[in-house]
Amino acid sequence: AQKVTQAQTEISVVEKEDVTLDCVYETRDTTYYLFWYKQPPSGELVFLIRRNSFDEQNEISGRYSWNFQKSTSSFNFTITASQVVDSAVYFCALIGGNKLTFGTGTQLKVEL
Amino acid sequence: DGGITQSPKYLFRKEGQNVTLSCEQNLNHDAMYWYRQDPGQGLRLIYYSQIVNDFQKGDIAEGYSVSREKKESFPLTVTSAQKNPTAFYLCASSKTRLAGELRFGPGTRLLVL
Numbered sequence: 619a620q621k622v623t624q625a626q627t628e629i630s631v632v633e634k635e636d637v638t639l640d641c642v643y644e645t646r647d648t649t650y651y652l653f654w655y656k657q658p659p660s661g662e663l664v665f666l667i668r669r670n671s672f673d674e675q676n677e678i679s680g681r682y683s684w685n686f687q688k689s690t691s692s693f694n695f696t697i698t699a700s701q702v703v704d705s706a707v708y709f710c711a712l713i714g715g716n717k718l719t720f721g722t723g724t725q726l727k728v729e730l
Numbered sequence: 731d732g733g734i735t736q737s738p739k740y741l742f743r744k745e746g747q748n749v750t751l752s753c754e755q756n757l758n759h760d761a762m763y764w765y766r767q768d769p770g771q772g773l774r775l776i777y778y779s780q781i782v783n784d785f786q787k788g789d790i791a792e793g794y795s796v797s798r799e800k801k802e803s804f805p806l807t808v809t810s811a812q813k814n815p816t817a818f819y820l821c822a823s824s825k826t827r828l829a830g831e832l833r834f835g836p837g838t839r840l841l842v843l
Contacts (some may be wrong), residue, residue: 627770643824651830653831655832655834659841660839661818661820661834661836662820662834662835662836662837663820663822663832663834664834665831665832665833668830668831709772709773713828716828717828718828718832720772720773721772722770722771722772723772
């Protein structure tokens with residue numbers, strides 16, 4: 619069975635701190651895709667990144683970076699120098715076989 | 731710039747009433763989806779459609795119905811058979827099913843009176 623686990627339900631940090639959101643996945647497929655989405659208070663999910671199972675290179679986009687490790691089935695997301703605007707629910711998701719599975723999300727609160 | 735619109739933003743349902751949530755996209759995407767979001771449960775798939783006049787049940791289809799008569803439109807009806815309809819409903823689309831990232835609409839919050 620396919621599964622995405624985001625064990626951190628809620629994280630609170632002070633602005634400018636770095637924060638890492640964990641994502642652990644399970645799939646029997648050798649070809650799969652991993653995603654991160656951001657859901658701000660407005661409610662609309664916004665796509666952040668897609669990574670396929672054959673590409674383990676880490677990626678950096680501004681203050682965001684992603685660490686994909688097949689050996690530990692993890693796809694963690696780090697925000698450097700967090701800002702109040704980063705406050706949102708972040709979802710990790712997996713496409714494997716014929717199914718898209720979302721994790722339960724991590725609520726990130728960035729305070730002044 | 732294309733996108734997905736959902737209406738209404740808030741919807742109130744009386745006991746025994748059917749209500750319909752609207753979802754329209756102008757992205758020329760073939761695949762469309764309906765998700766239900768409850769606190770602490772992430773997103774659960776209700777129905778999806780890969781092409782006009784075709785749709786498939788997701789994980790929690792009971793008490794819901796959909797239609798896909800036009801490529802741009804994928805309305806969701808919450809029937810009286812759905813006993814716990816209070817939730818946030820999100821519509822999404824993608825170029826093809828499982829092709830890549832989903833584009834989401836702003837959501838409809840359904841409340842029961």
